[in-house]
Amino acid sequence: MTQETLNRIRKFTEDRDWDQFHSPSNLAKSIVIEAAELLECFQWDDEKFDEEHVKEELADVMVYCQHLADKLGLDPDEIINKKMDKNEAKYPVEKAKGSNKKYTEL
Amino acid sequence: MTQETLNRIRKFTEDRDWDQFHSPSNLAKSIVIEAAELLECFQWDDEKFDEEHVKEELADVMVYCQHLADKLGLDPDEIINKKMDKNEAKYPVEKAKGSNKKYTEL
Amino acid sequence: MTQETLNRIRKFTEDRDWDQFHSPSNLAKSIVIEAAELLECFQWDDEKFDEEHVKEELADVMVYCQHLADKLGLDPDEIINKKMDKNEAKYPVEKAKGSNKKYTEL
Amino acid sequence: MTQETLNRIRKFTEDRDWDQFHSPSNLAKSIVIEAAELLECFQWDDEKFDEEHVKEELADVMVYCQHLADKLGLDPDEIINKKMDKNEAKYPVEKAKGSNKKYTEL
Numbered sequence A, B, C, D: 001m002t003q004e005t006l007n008r009i010r011k012f013t014e015d016r017d018w019d020q021f022h023s024p025s026n027l028a029k030s031i032v033i034e035a036a037e038l039l040e041c042f043q044w045d046d047e048k049f050d051e052e053h054v055k056e057e058l059a060d061v062m063v064y065c066q067h068l069a070d071k072l073g074l075d076p077d078e079i080i081n082k083k084m085d086k087n088e089a090k091y092p093v094e095k096a097k098g099s100n101k102k103y104t105e106l
Helices: A003-015 A024-040 A051-071 A076-090 B003-015 B024-040 B051-071 B076-090 C003-015 C024-040 C051-071 C076-090 D003-016 D024-040 D051-071 D076-090
Strands: none
Touching: A003 A051, A003 B076, A024 A051, A024 B024, A024 B051, A024 C024, A024 D024, A051 A076, A051 B024, A051 B051, A051 B076, A076 B003, A076 B051, B003 B051, B024 B051, B024 C024, B024 D024, B051 B076, C003 C051, C003 D076, C024 C051, C024 D024, C024 D051, C051 C076, C051 D024, C051 D051, C051 D076, C076 D003, C076 D051, D003 D051, D024 D051, D051 D076
């Protein structure tokens, strides 16, 4: 995300004085709610979907993720890389290649 | 997200030959599933939560969002800014300031 | 649900003194969390799934739904029939038959 | 649920020829989607909520749970009791009483 986009997201909240509603718990709820709206694009059909609608709902999820990162003072790159360390260890290439099994079953 | 992080996310999938499982629909399911794991950090208590656990689950949501953007060839900045245009119109500052009402009720 | 099952669900909570955690909001979170665990059974494959696992997760969703109904003093039959009145009006047979469109698009 | 309510739910689907859309996977998605709409009633406020709206969304979750049980030929009482056996073992009264810890932490 560019700094400009990031600034816009933060300014949106600030201008509306919405930080008061942005508790971590409320933001976590919001992420699930928007994620389910994204899933609704695929509710009855996995193949045919309205791409414009998907874009909007995906954007909403991403924006709330950024709000939560901001609220907790987290750097997305840092937490993602830390989690990727774990994922790489949980799913070693030689075991996981071409398999959709959960790590507990590999 | 830095280009380095982005590359790492993409390489993770590529190395494991997992692109075959990354249909838009499956990724949308995955985003909700991880979002609900994030919410689980706040299931019984809104205030006390395990921040390390929150970081991991938030990272998972962000990674799957990036996978979906990649799958559909979307630029996060572009879709976010397009959605912010809409959000700013739906929630004009003078009406929305300090209110947690949905735009349909403003 | 038989009265016996209902009694068992209620006794489970009572014996553990868990009513204190069962705010409507926490129960709503719990329903989503369990629903996402149910969805996880279908994360990468819509056709092949572990039916025993599906049964367990579906049961969890149903139990939390009953907890929420209990918390708010609701009768499932009553709220379901009231909602079915609405659904039948939103999706008239002659328009909705064989279609998976949302009522807003019918 | 009374037999009458059950019949009404089944007839609703049958009359609209919607069984074709009711794959287990699509129903699991639908349960999460409706559960998230229920959660939306508590998105920004845990205490103040629109009870009529909660009733409708809870009813929707319950109806989709019944559809999934029907699709897989499951008896809700049976799967719930089987899961309660597990839950009672995972959360023994003497350990779990008054605690909101997950069984893995008890």
